[in-house]
Amino acid sequence: EAGVAQSPRYKIIEKRQSVAFWCNPISGHATLYWYQQILGQGPKLLIQFQNNGVVDDSQLPKDRFSAERLKGVDSTLKIQPAKLEDSAVYLCASSLHGRGMDEQYFGPGTRLTVT
Amino acid sequence: QQQVKQSPQSLIVQKGGISIINCAYENTAFDYFPWYQQFPGKGPALLIAIRPDVSEKKEGRFTISFNKSAKQFSLHIMDSQPGDSATYFCAGRVYGGADGLTFGKGTHLIIQP
Numbered sequence: 379e380a381g382v383a384q385s386p387r388y389k390i391i392e393k394r395q396s397v398a399f400w401c402n403p404i405s406g407h408a409t410l411y412w413y414q415q416i417l418g419q420g421p422k423l424l425i426q427f428q429n430n431g432v433v434d435d436s437q438l439p440k441d442r443f444s445a446e447r448l449k450g451v452d453s454t455l456k457i458q459p460a461k462l463e464d465s466a467v468y469l470c471a472s473s474l475h476g477r478g479m480d481e482q483y484f485g486p487g488t489r490l491t492v493t
Numbered sequence: 494q495q496q497v498k499q500s501p502q503s504l505i506v507q508k509g510g511i512s513i514i515n516c517a518y519e520n521t522a523f524d525y526f527p528w529y530q531q532f533p534g535k536g537p538a539l540l541i542a543i544r545p546d547v548s549e550k551k552e553g554r555f556t557i558s559f560n561k562s563a564k565q566f567s568l569h570i571m572d573s574q575p576g577d578s579a580t581y582f583c584a585g586r587v588y589g590g591a592d593g594l595t596f597g598k599g600t601h602l603i604i605q606p
Contacts, residue, residue, distance in 0.1 A: 382536070411593050420499075420582045420596030421537065434593065469536050479525060479544070482594065484536030 380404065382485035384470050390491045396458035399488045401470030403451070407483075409433075409476025410447055412455050413469040415487070421469055427453065428476055460492045496520070497585050499597025507605050512570040514600045516583035519564070523585035527594070528557065528568050531580045540581070541568070573604045 383402040391397050403410050409428050413421035424443065426434040429450040438445070442461070447453040457464055467487040473480040498517045506512045518526075527542035543550045543557040543566065550557045556569040570577055580601050584594040 413593070418598070420497075420584070420598050421594070422596070423593035426593050471536070479542060481527075481539050481542075484529075484538065486534065486536050 382470055382472055382483055384468075384485040384488055386488055387486065388489050388491075390493065391460055393462055393492050394459040396456065397460055397490060398454050398456045399468050399470075399490075401453045401455070401485060403453070403470070403472030404483055407472035407474055408450070409473045409480070410453050411471040411473075411482065412445055412453070413471065413484075415467040415469055417466070424455070426476070433476070457490075460490075462492050465490060465492045497583055497595055497597040499583050499600060501600060502598070503601040503603070505603045505605060506573045508573065508575060510573050510604075512568075512573045512577065512602055512604070514568045514581055514583070514602070515565065516567065516597050517563075517565045518585045520585060520587075520595070521564070522587045523595075525586045526557070526559065526566050527584050527586070528555075529582045529584065529596075531582065531599075537582060570602075573602075575604045575606050578602060578604045 411426050412424045415421040424438045425445045427447040430447050445455045467489050469487045471482040471484045473482045496519050528540045529537035530540045531537040541552050541555045545561045554571045559566045580599045582599045583597045586594050
């Protein structure tokens with residue numbers, strides 16, 4: 379079974395530029411998550427989708443971050459404009475149903491450096 | 494704010510020894526507690542998880558101990574091996590809810606051969 383795919387793996391941009399990350403979850407997984415992992419910290423949930431609807435985006439900085447999951451499969455996370463403090467690894471995860479003891483499977487992440 | 498506090502930040506254990514990582518949580522609505530293992534350049538991977546209706550869960554060399562009254566839980570790695578060297582995260586989640594995971598800050602574990 380293929381895992382969660384993310385691209386690009388690395389991205390370097392200057393502050394105030396825009397950037398987009400792509401995620402392809404495990405086939406059949408209804409729930410998709412985006413996490414931000416700053417160096418030396420645990421992942422922090424940014425947004426959770428159930429199929430193509432948003433379940434939780436309470437920690438998403440909506441003035442600069444946006445995310446969508448068209449057709450309930452792939453997802454993109456965009457930052458516009460980027461700030462220095464956005465430097466982090468952006469992890470995508472998926473789970474079958476998103477409840478109970480469903481395991482969340484993580485992708486390898488996209489490492490973003492903002493200069 | 495929901496929070497999970499994890500300690501120690503880093504840990505060095507000799508091969509064959511016991512590695513112990515501790516976590517404490519504040520949100521009493523949490524009732525699902527997984528541990529994740531992360532290697533450099535990889536995403537976290539589920540190691541073992543527990544619900545608080547049991548005080549202990551063991552899978553191979555990995556054991557979670559849970560103290561509901563103290564709102565604390567810990568991961569024990571028995572017979573630690575160099576391949577266990579990684580960063581470990583504890584987390585909490587509201588069982589049955591739609592919330593994502595709330596992670597601790599992680600413990601960098603090094604097993605010396």
